[in-house]
Amino acid sequence: MTYREAVREAIRKALRADPRAFLMGEDVGRYGGCYAVSQGLLDEFGPERIRDTPLSEAAFVGAGIGAALGGMRPIVEVMTVNFSLLALDQVVNNAATLLHMSGGQCHVPLVIRMATGAGRQVAAQHSHNFDGWYAHVPGLTVLAPATIEDAHGMLLAAMHHPDPVILFEHVLLYASEGQLPDGADAVSITSAVVRRGGSDITLIAWGGMLARTLAAADQLQAAGISAEVVDVRVLRPLDDETITTSVRRTHRALIVDEEWRSGSLSAEIATRIAEHAFYDLDAPVGRVCSAEVPMPYPRHLEQAALPQADTIAAAARAIVGR
Amino acid sequence: MTYREAVREAIRKALRADPRAFLMGEDVGRYGGCYAVSQGLLDEFGPERIRDTPLSEAAFVGAGIGAALGGMRPIVEVMTVNFSLLALDQVVNNAATLLHMSGGQCHVPLVIRMATGAGRQVAAQHSHNFDGWYAHVPGLTVLAPATIEDAHGMLLAAMHHPDPVILFEHVLLYASEGQLPDGADAVSITSAVVRRGGSDITLIAWGGMLARTLAAADQLQAAGISAEVVDVRVLRPLDDETITTSVRRTHRALIVDEEWRSGSLSAEIATRIAEHAFYDLDAPVGRVCSAEVPMPYPRHLEQAALPQADTIAAAARAIVGR
Amino acid sequence: MTTVPATPATTPAVPDAAHARDLLRDMLRIRRFEERCAELYQAEKIRGFLHLYIGEEAVATGVMRALTPDDSVVATYREHGHALVRGVPARAIMAEMFGKATGCSGGRGGSMHLFDTARRFYGGNAIVGGGLPLAVGLALADRMLGRRSVTACFFGDGAVAEGTFHESLNLASLWGLPVLFCCENNLYAMGTALVRAQAQVDFTTKAAGYRIAAHAVDGMDVDQVAAASRDAVATVRAGDGPMLLEFRTYRFRAHSMFDPELYRTREEVDAWKARCPITTYEARLRAAGVIDDAAKATLEAEVGREVEDAVAFAESSPWESVDTLTRHVYSEPEPGHAT
Amino acid sequence: MTTVPATPATTPAVPDAAHARDLLRDMLRIRRFEERCAELYQAEKIRGFLHLYIGEEAVATGVMRALTPDDSVVATYREHGHALVRGVPARAIMAEMFGKATGCSGGRGGSMHLFDTARRFYGGNAIVGGGLPLAVGLALADRMLGRRSVTACFFGDGAVAEGTFHESLNLASLWGLPVLFCCENNLYAMGTALVRAQAQVDFTTKAAGYRIAAHAVDGMDVDQVAAASRDAVATVRAGDGPMLLEFRTYRFRAHSMFDPELYRTREEVDAWKARCPITTYEARLRAAGVIDDAAKATLEAEVGREVEDAVAFAESSPWESVDTLTRHVYSEPEPGHAT
Numbered sequence A, B: 001m002t003y004r005e006a007v008r009e010a011i012r013k014a015l016r017a018d019p020r021a022f023l024m025g026e027d028v029g030r031y032g033g034c035y036a037v038s039q040g041l042l043d044e045f046g047p048e049r050i051r052d053t054p055l056s057e058a059a060f061v062g063a064g065i066g067a068a069l070g071g072m073r074p075i076v077e078v079m080t081v082n083f084s085l086l087a088l089d090q091v092v093n094n095a096a097t098l099l100h101m102s103g104g105q106c107h108v109p110l111v112i113r114m115a116t117g118a119g120r121q122v123a124a125q126h127s128h129n130f131d132g133w134y135a136h137v138p139g140l141t142v143l144a145p146a147t148i149e150d151a152h153g154m155l156l157a158a159m160h161h162p163d164p165v166i167l168f169e170h171v172l173l174y175a176s177e178g179q180l181p182d183g184a185d186a187v188s189i190t191s192a193v194v195r196r197g198g199s200d201i202t203l204i205a206w207g208g209m210l211a212r213t214l215a216a217a218d219q220l221q222a223a224g225i226s227a228e229v230v231d232v233r234v235l236r237p238l239d240d241e242t243i244t245t246s247v248r249r250t251h252r253a254l255i256v257d258e259e260w261r262s263g264s265l266s267a268e269i270a271t272r273i274a275e276h277a278f279y280d281l282d283a284p285v286g287r288v289c290s291a292e293v294p295m296p297y298p299r300h301l302e303q304a305a306l307p308q309a310d311t312i313a314a315a316a317r318a319i320v321g322r
Numbered sequence C, D: 001m002t003t004v005p006a007t008p009a010t011t012p013a014v015p016d017a018a019h020a021r022d023l024l025r026d027m028l029r030i031r032r033f034e035e036r037c038a039e040l041y042q043a044e045k046i047r048g049f050l051h052l053y054i055g056e057e058a059v060a061t062g063v064m065r066a067l068t069p070d071d072s073v074v075a076t077y078r079e080h081g082h083a084l085v086r087g088v089p090a091r092a093i094m095a096e097m098f099g100k101a102t103g104c105s106g107g108r109g110g111s112m113h114l115f116d117t118a119r120r121f122y123g124g125n126a127i128v129g130g131g132l133p134l135a136v137g138l139a140l141a142d143r144m145l146g147r148r149s150v151t152a153c154f155f156g157d158g159a160v161a162e163g164t165f166h167e168s169l170n171l172a173s174l175w176g177l178p179v180l181f182c183c184e185n186n187l188y189a190m191g192t193a194l195v196r197a198q199a200q201v202d203f204t205t206k207a208a209g210y211r212i213a214a215h216a217v218d219g220m221d222v223d224q225v226a227a228a229s230r231d232a233v234a235t236v237r238a239g240d241g242p243m244l245l246e247f248r249t250y251r252f253r254a255h256s257m258f259d260p261e262l263y264r265t266r267e268e269v270d271a272w273k274a275r276c277p278i279t280t281y282e283a284r285l286r287a288a289g290v291i292d293d294a295a296k297a298t299l300e301a302e303v304g305r306e307v308e309d310a311v312a313f314a315e316s317s318p319w320e321s322v323d324t325l326t327r328h329v330y331s332e333p334e335p336g337h338a339t
């Protein structure tokens, strides 16, 4: 099964389980979803529940918020995070804010899914990663599933969450293959998870960066360095416990973040590690992030702009000192 | 002279000096500016150059970008940063991106001014501070003048900058009073500045937080602690040099940031300090930020949510250990 | 009957006396409540931004009459009147404006963010145009859940320039959703006159661009507002899709408490004040024999008591404890329910 | 003359032979250029998103004819044709699509971001609706600087739903700016048919909401496009404010290279292909004796050479060095100019 199919399966389960659940967004219906996630769902659920929208990001995200207020359980697909800036006011000033501003009256059980990330040569306006921006906003829960099981299970969990959830699906993951265990169900949307044990350094990644971070760990292993890999997966609220526990043991940490370096989520994670485990650190926390440039189109420049297994491994070796 | 008048004076000078310069935004003309910054300018420059716009943030910010491409030198006022989310796509995907995406052809010499910050009991939708978000975007230069001289001189410098500049004017500063030296002119928009010398700890702040950080330094002084205060003032690109030099000397740092803590600019600054001066640090870098809550209306809650001189001083004392 | 400028000759006759008195009472409740708010702002009991609705009372009063308790309301930052005539208790509103724990938003929202979900009053939105998508979504929920409710969405003339106006009207019409778009055209957005904000000031022309039926209504005449709203709500409720009503009205006071009002003349303001929705309606009712001096005095007394009671309640109410600062950022687990 | 469905009987007679041949040539240049692009995409020389204009060539061709070098153009991600007929060299465009340093955007932009400021070609904007505010600003600059230029702004039917459409048309009309809004209505936004995106599919009705004059034009007929554009540009240049032309056209190919085209039928596509702007125009010119087999063959040969020359140029051009990765994020100091 692919990641894409895992998301589709979760949407299907959610819509079967709860008549209030529906999917809405640009081209989710007849087109089958820009990334083919919702292919076939229109036939099963019809156009009311697999609802194509016009190109009106602010309005249909806002309508998702309103529908959630009105008792529905909307899943809104914003085709890509690049376009979500057009709806950011609705997310920040309404979805994330209504509960507090109303003194606890207005619950917004809304799930917003977006494709995110670079790596497909679609250049400066279509390659953004705003993980850190969304993770900055109180009231939101922000998820970045990197595996088939999480793609499926985090969406299911999000559907039972009483507050707005942002789900980032990295474009490079849609075609990835894996097994969905029998009876797979909701997974935790509060905890990070150790994907690989190790003792010399903690590599911290999520979403589209996890696979190459694991690949870097393989490289390091070959060089005799034992790297632990933590998949952050919940970007807000961050699971400090899992991260700190690992770093306390390895005494070294490297964060891999696809965002532009300055002001990325990597900074928050690095700062928290220093706040919680300063005296356990044998070296400053390292970061491998994207170059600070609007993403150029040609492959060689794009790849040079992004964190790669090689650059991750090299940065880890520099920290470990061998 | 007030901060408000200093900004006005700079706008006046810019418009007098360059016929391509003009100011546009909501209520900048007949109303005189929401914060009275542009009062009187309509009479001097007329409605073409002091241009009232409809409530259309995306369009008039985008029109500012287009006008800059077309050879003008626009100053666009977005009434407050809260409303700037509606124009964020234009800023990120056009203003900051056109130069790169066009291979160096499309220059966007645009200045965007916005009022920012909390402290006036205007609640959750009108109290944002997105310093870190804007400072994350390659292609932008982001300024936060905290003094009369900087309010005046940074705007003048921005008008000579070939690329888009974001200028944050904190609402609490507009009424602040000070002297504008005779012959005051453009000031640096590349460097931070030490506002007060000290040896025990470096307090790092900018914009609306500078005054209370200086007040905290006074309190610390009374307690026998010598605090250096660095005014960051250029939020992108950050002046690592000035900050690192200070911290290398004091061995301790505390950052004061009005944003919600997680993912704020304070995290980037803290991380950079650790990256550049890890072995000089006697303690983890501290942060005093806002509580992670949409700003509540009542004064006691708002004040509790914001960094205060007392809490800054207390955090500094905890770091210094006396 | 006094003549109201620009009012068509066919002003409906006063329908029934009790109804008419209710309309007058509601307008008066808004007026007196807000006059008191202005004083309390000077006294620094109310802080932040305060946007008064004085002059525009006929609009909220007339529209709310047409709604049932199952309908929903979305309003702006100029919404004290809407909340009040929707049935949110004056006490809860005033306490909210004081920032007290007993406020209708628990004191968190203040003047711009009044909420009361029990009365389906969904704010209190202070981003201009920000409420329109919410209204579309509330109506969508009603439709999908098979409820025959209407969502009334209020916004100003200034909001018409925002992209969300365009996107929301199209979406509501495309999907045939039960939204009544209520544009409170008071001719200014802060200091920007309508003609300096809109290339086309006839909003019914705009509505045609979305195949939405629209009418301009004299927003200074509560009977006309009520009649137009009744008809429009019936149409919308019948499932014929959204409608737009443009209420031509005027704000008598400053935009907020910080406004030097450089953008309009005393004469213009006075000419509109001569069309005050309350005094003109009162005169009409007097002429029709529906009220007299004694009835008016009783009304004023009742309204005055309600307002003073609200102020006393707000005054004596407790503040939220600072310990609760970060409450309501996320939902609290329901009692007995594991997270 | 072949009959073109839905074309009014009053199709203008072919004006002059050289002009007509130029129009045909330009359409053919786009067609052959893009056919080659599709092959090069399969060959993985071109990557990322690739949006072909095939079927819509009459629109860019006809509009560009009406512009002078001092006018400006803002386009979308489906803009190869626009760039080509605006005069951006085929070599520079093809090299850009290869991502080579010699591309018209230095290889940074790719297919969706073609730029050429010397020809006042301002992209290549891939955020739907994102170019409209830029066009308003370019026109504002022209007006403030006293230039009598026009800005032609292209966008699709899908963009009409975006808030920026609304805000930009209002602003342009309010300020009387010289923008020619060119809506390329190809009936679909990706897989979403116009009727599922727009409550009102008659865009001239929408334009009225901004007091903008608008005409629907048969976008499959280059003569009609050219004539309508000439008139509109003259009006706009005269200072009468913006205009909107809605070109009714059709995309023959998939939205991009990843589109399974589940949303439309073979029959519908074929019916439109029968109205191919190139074959119908060619037939008209043949019937009028303006071209014959030999002339057509010459034309094809010339166009073929231009395209192959562009491909060879792109192939042989160098890549940008990785060292330059972060160039053009900020302006470089001008030579001899202190920062």
Ligand SMILES: Cc1ncc(C[n+]2csc(CCOP(=O)(O)OP(=O)(O)O)c2C)c(N)n1
Residues within 6 Å of the ligand: B026, B055, B057, B079, B083, B086, C078, C126, C127, C128, C129, C155, C156, C157, C158, C159, C160, C184, C186, C188, C189, C190, C255
């Ligand atoms: C998006 C946005 N831009 C600007 C503002 C600042 N602002 C608050 S009210 C207002 C005027 C709105 O005018 P209108 O919609 O006519 O409503 P009115 O105040 O006249 O009732 C402005 C500009 C805002 N709150 N939101």
Ligand SMILES: Cc1ncc(C[n+]2csc(CCOP(=O)(O)OP(=O)(O)O)c2C)c(N)n1
Residues within 6 Å of the ligand: A026, A055, A057, A079, A083, A086, D078, D126, D127, D128, D129, D155, D156, D157, D158, D159, D160, D184, D186, D188, D189, D190, D255
């Ligand atoms: C704001 C935004 N939302 C979504 C997209 C994804 N997208 C790219 S093209 C497109 C369809 C646009 O349709 P239309 O405007 O009719 O132009 P066409 O492709 O038909 O030429 C969509 C949805 C985008 N690029 N920008």
Ligand SMILES: [Mg+2]
Residues within 6 Å of the ligand: C156, C157, C158, C184, C185, C186, C187, C188, C189, C190
């Ligand atoms: Mg108004």
Ligand SMILES: [Mg+2]
Residues within 6 Å of the ligand: D156, D157, D158, D184, D185, D186, D187, D188, D189, D190
């Ligand atoms: Mg289209």
